[in-house]
Amino acid sequence: MNEVIKKMAESLRAGATMLPDNCSVCNSPLFRLENRTYCVKCGSSPTLTPALASAPPASPQVDSVKAMIPQMTSTVLAKLKKLRVEVDETSDPVRLSQMSELMLTLLKILEVLERLGKSK
Numbered sequence: 286m287n288e289v290i291k292k293m294a295e296s297l298r299a300g301a302t303m304l305p306d307n308c309s310v311c312n313s314p315l316f317r318l319e320n321r322t323y324c325v326k327c328g329s330s331p332t333l334t335p336a337l338a339s340a341p342p343a344s345p346q347v348d349s350v351k352a353m354i355p356q357m358t359s360t361v362l363a364k365l366k367k368l369r370v371e372v373d374e375t376s377d378p379v380r381l382s383q384m385s386e387l388m389l390t391l392l393k394i395l396e397v398l399e400r401l402g403k404s405k
């Protein structure tokens with residue numbers, strides 16, 4: 286039991302937050318660190334986060350999406366490069382705000398692509 290409390294303290298020190306949800310396996314409180322949810326006691330990591338974390342299970346569709354990842358990544362990167370130049374040249378606040386929003390979206394897409402590429 287002490288071991289678990291020690292692990293919880295370590296997680297908190299690492300910047301994790303304790304969640305109101307309990308582990309479905311052992312019922313101890315779940316922790317969340319950098320978009321990952323995990324149980325310090327039994328080490329299970331339930332996918333509570335519906336947003337980006339919910340990668341679909343491996344299937345033929347996923348494989349074909351994965352095959353596109355390198356191309357998609359370079360497309361997004363090319364767009365970001367263009368956008369960066371445009372941002373440099375624009376002083377219109379409205380355009381700037383639109384462009385930063387777009388940049389943010391593209392960066393999120395990159396994040397998702399990277400995650401998909403790493404997952405099995």
Ligand SMILES: [Zn+2]
Nearest residue numbers: 308311324327
């Ligand atoms: Zn557990």
